[in-house]
Amino acid sequence: MTINPYVPIVGLLILGALFALFSVSVAPIVGPKRFNRAKLDAYECGIEPAPTPIGGGRFPVKFYLTAMLFIIFDIETIFLYPWAVSFDMLGLFGFVEMVLFILTVFIAYAYVWRRGGLNWD
Amino acid sequence: MEQLKLPPIDYGALLPMLILFGAACLGVLVEVVVPRRARNAVQLSLALLSVVASLVAVVLERGTRTITIGGAVAVDGPTLFLQGSILVLGGVSLMLIGERSIERGGVFVSQAAVTAGSQKDAQQAGGQPGATEVYPLSVFALGGMLLFVAANDLLTMFVALEVFSLPLYLLCALARRRRLLSQEAALKYFLLGSYASAFFLFGVAFIYGFAGGIQLSVVHEAVANPQRSQVLLYVGLGMVAIGLLFKAALAPFHVWTPDVYQGAPTPVTAFMAACTKVAAFGALLRVLYVAFEGVRWDFQPVLGGIAVLTMFVGAVLAVTQTDLKRLLAYSSIANAGYLMVGVLALNDEGLSSTMFYLVAYGFSVLAAFAIISLVRDPDGEATHLSKWAGIGRKSPLLAGIFTFILLAFAGIPLTSGFTSKFAVFGAAVEGGQTWLVIFGVITSMLLAFPYLRVVVLMWLSEPGESTPAVSIPGFLTSAVLGLGVLVTVALGVVPAPLIDLTREAAQFVR
Amino acid sequence: MNAVSTGEQVAFWILGSLAVIGALGMVLARNAVHSALWLVVTMLNLGFFYVINSAPFLGFVQIIVYTGAIMMLFLFVLMLVGRDASDSLIETLRGQRIAAIVLGIGFAALIGTGLARALGSTFTVGLDKANANGNVEGLASLLFTKYVFAFEVTSALLITAAVGAMILAHVEKAKEDKRDQVTRMKERFRPGNYPGPKPGPGIYANTMSVAAPARLPDGNGAERSISPILPVRELSQAEAAPKGTEK
Numbered sequence: 001m002t003i004n005p006y007v008p009i010v011g012l013l014i015l016g017a018l019f020a021l022f023s024v025s026v027a028p029i030v031g032p033k034r035f036n037r038a039k040l041d042a043y044e045c046g047i048e049p050a051p052t053p054i055g056g057g058r059f060p061v062k063f064y065l066t067a068m069l070f071i072i073f074d075i076e077t078i079f080l081y082p083w084a085v086s087f088d089m090l091g092l093f094g095f096v097e098m099v100l101f102i103l104t105v106f107i108a109y110a111y112v113w114r115r116g117g118l119n120w121d
Numbered sequence: 122m123e124q125l126k127l128p129p130i131d132y133g134a135l136l137p138m139l140i141l142f143g144a145a146c147l148g149v150l151v152e153v154v155v156p157r158r159a160r161n162a163v164q165l166s167l168a169l170l171s172v173v174a175s176l177v178a179v180v181l182e183r184g185t186r187t188i189t190i191g192g193a194v195a196v197d198g199p200t201l202f203l204q205g206s207i208l209v210l211g212g213v214s215l216m217l218i219g220e221r222s223i224e225r226g227g228v229f230v231s232q233a234a235v236t237a238g239s240q241k242d243a244q245q246a247g248g249q250p251g252a253t254e255v256y257p258l259s260v261f262a263l264g265g266m267l268l269f270v271a272a273n274d275l276l277t278m279f280v281a282l283e284v285f286s287l288p289l290y291l292l293c294a295l296a297r298r299r300r301l302l303s304q305e306a307a308l309k310y311f312l313l314g315s316y317a318s319a320f321f322l323f324g325v326a327f328i329y330g331f332a333g334g335i336q337l338s339v340v341h342e343a344v345a346n347p348q349r350s351q352v353l354l355y356v357g358l359g360m361v362a363i364g365l366l367f368k369a370a371l372a373p374f375h376v377w378t379p380d381v382y383q384g385a386p387t388p389v390t391a392f393m394a395a396c397t398k399v400a401a402f403g404a405l406l407r408v409l410y411v412a413f414e415g416v417r418w419d420f421q422p423v424l425g426g427i428a429v430l431t432m433f434v435g436a437v438l439a440v441t442q443t444d445l446k447r448l449l450a451y452s453s454i455a456n457a458g459y460l461m462v463g464v465l466a467l468n469d470e471g472l473s474s475t476m477f478y479l480v481a482y483g484f485s486v487l488a489a490f491a492i493i494s495l496v497r498d499p500d501g502e503a504t505h506l507s508k509w510a511g512i513g514r515k516s517p518l519l520a521g522i523f524t525f526i527l528l529a530f531a532g533i534p535l536t537s538g539f540t541s542k543f544a545v546f547g548a549a550v551e552g553g554q555t556w557l558v559i560f561g562v563i564t565s566m567l568l569a570f571p572y573l574r575v576v577v578l579m580w581l582s583e584p585g586e587s588t589p590a591v592s593i594p595g596f597l598t599s600a601v602l603g604l605g606v607l608v609t610v611a612l613g614v615v616p617a618p619l620i621d622l623t624r625e626a627a628q629f630v631r
Numbered sequence: 632m633n634a635v636s637t638g639e640q641v642a643f644w645i646l647g648s649l650a651v652i653g654a655l656g657m658v659l660a661r662n663a664v665h666s667a668l669w670l671v672v673t674m675l676n677l678g679f680f681y682v683i684n685s686a687p688f689l690g691f692v693q694i695i696v697y698t699g700a701i702m703m704l705f706l707f708v709l710m711l712v713g714r715d716a717s718d719s720l721i722e723t724l725r726g727q728r729i730a731a732i733v734l735g736i737g738f739a740a741l742i743g744t745g746l747a748r749a750l751g752s753t754f755t756v757g758l759d760k761a762n763a764n765g766n767v768e769g770l771a772s773l774l775f776t777k778y779v780f781a782f783e784v785t786s787a788l789l790i791t792a793a794v795g796a797m798i799l800a801h802v803e804k805a806k807e808d809k810r811d812q813v814t815r816m817k818e819r820f821r822p823g824n825y826p827g828p829k830p831g832p833g834i835y836a837n838t839m840s841v842a843a844p845a846r847l848p849d850g851n852g853a854e855r856s857i858s859p860i861l862p863v864r865e866l867s868q869a870e871a872a873p874k875g876t877e878k
Contacts, residue, residue, distance in 0.1 A: 101785075280785060
């Protein structure tokens with residue numbers, strides 16, 4: 001059976017779900033109920049959220065850049081994994097291929113870095 | 122574990138692509154190290170140099186007929202001819218892209234991230250030099266196109282499709298004037314383009330299910346002796362075709378074309394009209410001729426219907442346009458229909474005539490867009506038809522050239538438009554597709570009407586107050602214009618050398 | 632040749648239903664953020680599917696990469712339309728919605744029945760051979776030999792993506808806009824500027840809202856204490872009322 005190694009993971013998932021369900025459902029039954037309006041606030045010891053600005057809180061485009069860069073290097077890592085696992089099978093050409101790949105993606109990195117894409121301000 | 126072996130690689134055959142990808146990477150590095158003032162000159166010369174070097178590599182490899190690097194790339198006659206034409210047309214478009222003398226700073230925006238219409242935008246519109254990233258992006262696109270026409274398996278073809286599409290989406294968004302229109306065009310192109318790519322990929326999955334492989338020769342084998350249900354084949358072929366027909370702008374997958382052609386910066390429009398057409402039809406030819414030739418009786422009528430629809434949509438809607446760039450967009454749609462007629466001949470003649478048509482049309486359309494980039498009023502290019510009224514009286518030379526190009530589009534004898542249409546229709550008759558030719562001739566006559574309307578407007582109307590000035594073309598644009606007109610005449614008067622070349626090249630390896 | 636096991640069938644029906652529900656939710660949700668969340672369900676289920684179909688690496692790649700992609704999608708939503716915006720019900724093209732529904736269902740039915748007819752009696756072919764050395768190794772042996780060119784060209788795609796993101800989303804600062812610490816300090820202590828920290832909101836106030844101004848000693852609100860991006864608002868009756876904590 002190929003599925004075997006995943007049984008513990010599934011077990012853990014079920015356990016986690018059960019725990020979450022248990023804690024949420026048990027608290028209202030067991031805990032004392034005393035009314036206090038402060039408890040209805042968003043967060044008892046924080047500040048109240050400000051009203052959302054007009055337009056429903058649009059985000060600055062800066063975050064997009066960070067997310068895009070994340071995905072680019074994420075994908076690079078995905079390629080690295082099978083290469084590393086089968087490094088023994090691949091020989092020198094596999095090493096050269098990967099170095100070439102990393103170098104070319106590194107060009108993108110150098111470009112982003114020099115243009116200030118990694119600075120927040 | 123046994124050691125893996127690298128498949129044999131014919132580096133000479135891959136050299137044209139390797140040069141372009143290397144040059145594009147170098148171009149991005151130039152952005153990093155070279156100071157801003159010197160960038161434009163360095164980038165333009167690097168890009169042009171790489172295209173020339175790549176073209177030399179293609180010419181040196183002209184005798185190669187091989188499948189290399191594990192069956193991923195096929196270098197044969199059509200590949201080399203189409204790569205050569207993409208490189209020549211791409212080099213000419215690069216000259217248009219590099220033109221900086223018509224407008225201060227060039228047609229590209231300096232910083233595309235600045236909000237359109239803001240105060241900062243007004244500042245940068247005034248003459249800050251345009252972004253120089255356009256050169257490496259164009260070279261990446263060219264490299265992707267070279268791979269697209271050479272790809273011998275569907276996965277490599279998909280990667281190539283993305284490699285040349287992504288830079289084009291970006292380039293569309295970088296116009297200096299009318300930035301919102303340009304950004305809208307880019308977004309439309311991107312969304313619809315990724316949708317079409319998804320179809321292509323889905324189709325590849327079906328084909329894999331049918332043939333058990335994605336190499337074109339494996340697919341050919343499976344089509345000849347089907348082991349699985351043919352439903353997989355037909356669905357897969359349909360979806361792969363949708364992806365390719367979208368790039369080639371055939372109806373009903375053409376709806377992006379007018380908006381994108383209108384919104385993109387004019388040099389980019391020219392680049393797309395000339396080079397993307399070659400690449401898309403190159404891949405379509407390879408897929409249909411090499412992999413799916415065995416089911417020709419099944420796809421011929423369907424694609425024939427699409428060709429007829431395309432010709433009619435292009436011709437009829439071109440009549441109603443009031444914007445010159447949109448008019449040319451519909452004309453390019455109609456031309457895609459004529460090209461499809463050539464493709465559907467499905468014989469060597471069809472292959473060679475389609476390749477001839479691609480080159481001839483590419484040069485004419487480059488010249489046409491070069492002229493459009495010259496006619497300007499204070500808001501930028503004056504593309505509305507009413508502004509072109511009487512321009513023949515103001516600058517007869519330019520109007521004369523444009524008239525000639527339009528007549529070539531209409532297919533008047535002694536222009537390349539006539540010889541290429543003649544070749545394509547001849548091949549289709551030989552291939553037993555006479556019905557397509559009949560529709561082709563009808564729509565050609567229809568399509569002549571909008572061209573002649575523009576000609577009449579230019580020469581017979583009185584120039585008004587708002588008739589825009591015609592800029593003096595810089596060296597680069599003049600060169601493009603000269604080349605475009607020269608090739609349009611030459612291919613109309615002495616088409617034989619190029620026809621011979623396409624005939625020699627018209628043999629796929631499998 | 633091996634038929635589908637019972638466990639796989641059970642998993643298929645559960646995950647498949649969830650994936651379809653997620654997809655439907657994505658299409659039908661009015662709010663764009665909800666749409667993105669529904670999509671997460673579908674993507675995760677697809678990841679599980681790949682694992683069940685003996686492609687564990689692909690399954691995990693799906694989950695890893697799509698966390699990034701979904702993050703991207705959220706950003707797209709938040710950047711373009713904002714958190715609270717929802718679909719308008721006005722059709723710009725008449726009849727488009729009906730046409731889209733009919734065509735979509737038709738397409739799905741066509742593909743579904745086609746696949747069912749084509750593959751209904753097909754058994755697994757070549758799976759054991761493909762995974763003989765392990766799943767990841769099998770993938771690597773294809774990726775680094777037969778498809779090596781496609782793999783290397785992918786890096787061109789990544790560079791283009793990085794350059795594109797920079798062009799479209801990053802405004803490069805001109806030299807004169809970059810200010811060092813000294814100039815910033817000089818600006819701060821320029822006459823007419825108030826260099827000290829601004830009074831925090833909510834001092835002597837009976838609310839914790841950042842939108843309520845602080846009280847000056849004379850009882851008036853200190854306008855300076857509110858961030859300029861917040862709209863000024865009056866407290867509602869309920870908010871101004873004592874919280875009942877004195878009990």
